[in-house]
Amino acid sequence: MKIAVIGTGYVGLVAGACFADTGNTVYCVDKDSAKIEGLKKGVIPIYEPGLDDLVKRGFEEGRLHFTTSTQEAIAQSEVVFMAVGTPGLPNGEPNLQYLKAAAEEVARAMTGYRLIVNKSTVPIGSHKVVAEWMAPHTQHSFDVVSNPEFLKEGTAIDDFLKPDRVVIGTDKESCFEKMKELYLPFVRQGNPIIHMDPVSAEMTKYACNAFLATRISFMNELSILCEKVGGDIESVRKGMTTDVRIGKHFLYAGVGYGGSCFPKDVQALVTTAKKNDVHMGIVDAAEEANRRQKHHLAKKVKSHFGSNLKGKTFGIWGLAFKPNTDDMREAPAITIIEELLAAGAEVRAFDPVAEETAKQAIKGSVMYCPNAYEVVQGADALLLVTEWNEFRHPDFDRVKLAMKTPVLFDGRNLYSPTQMREKGFTYFGIGRR
Secondary structure, eight states, rough: OOEEEOSSSSSHHHHHHHHTTTEEEEEOOEEEEEEEHHHHTTOSSSOOOOOHHHHHHHHHHEEEHHHHHHHHHHHOOOOOEEEOOOOTTSSSOOHHHHHHHHHHHHHHSSOOOEEEOOSOOOOOOOOHHHHHHGGGHHHHHHHHEEOOOOOOHHHHHHHHHHOOOEEOEEEEEEEEHHHHHHHHHTTOOOOEEEEEEEHHHHHHHHHHHHHHHHHHHHHHHHHHHHHHHHHHHHHHHHHTTTTTTOOSTTOOSSOOOOOOSHHHHHHHHHHHHTTTOOHHHHHHHOOOHHHHHHTTTHHHHHHOOOOOOOOEEEEEOOOOHHHHHHHHOTTTHHHHHHHHHHTTTTEEOOOOOHHHHHHHHHHOEEEEEESHHHTTTTOSSHHHHHHHHETTSSOOOHHHSSSSSSEEEEOOOOHHHHHHHHTTTTTSSSSSO
């Protein structure tokens, strides 16, 4: 098929590269001319394992094109994926101004029927809104389909090429069949392509993220209770995950969730519920628990060292909200570092890929180090915030020797409390004994 993808952000670029890799001709559109020129030269604006190779292969083989011209892309395409950003507003609602502008521009560029696909995370009912935006700007017919993305940053390529499921929201059988044809190469192992109405498809995206966020917040609240009563959250987790009704995913205690999806989608779902006079107490509580959890590690630091941290130096391992990404949106590291700085501390930090995005996200003076060991030089304590693989088995003898005092705050429960204490560290985990 010939496909246009409007927006070369995280979702749009991954989708475009993956569709091109299965033989489709894809035109990726972005108004940022510098980004487009960079993509033509193989410069990828985000960090996502495997994406650079996919983009390079598609571009060199002539299946993946980059342009600033919506008109050019629409003229060449039969299916148009809307993948522009919908960042959250202060009131919790998604900001739809970019989607509206893109929809109107697509409508003006149409030369005949087009299948419009909402790939952006949009409020429930947006398939109708997009159609209303487009209608005054074109005389040609079109259909709007909801096709939410379920990509996890760090594994987005595998998630797209081998999806657990594909959700297609449309009331027209012909639209479903067209979308099914497009996605069949990705589900050869039999994973389902699910046909549902557009509202249910839009709801599914929010429901999945809100449920996963709730699991994380549930475990984080349990971890605090474990600290109070003397339990170990890791033992509790193992006891829970053997129950087939519960499963093992998203049940790790830590410093809270962040990223581009969970915080924004949870807030958007709560906002939509309020507009419809529905009280979603569980989802609301999950978001509030996450806000508290982001402060928990800094509170443990202050409990040990005192509330005045002037003259103290803290090393931070990991800045991105999760491993294998440079995404700093809503990252717990921001809250933790800014709270330490506000208490007078000096902060040294290292992240394998997120240093540049961290500099834009974190307010205050942070010394960014070139490797994990320079971070701990002369530090009063080390805080593990993001569980990158290279932090799993460091040389702790070297770490201890470099530190002023061997104190470890393990924000992801990556290490064994017993082993760390045997090595001479004062160890603090999340809900650990």
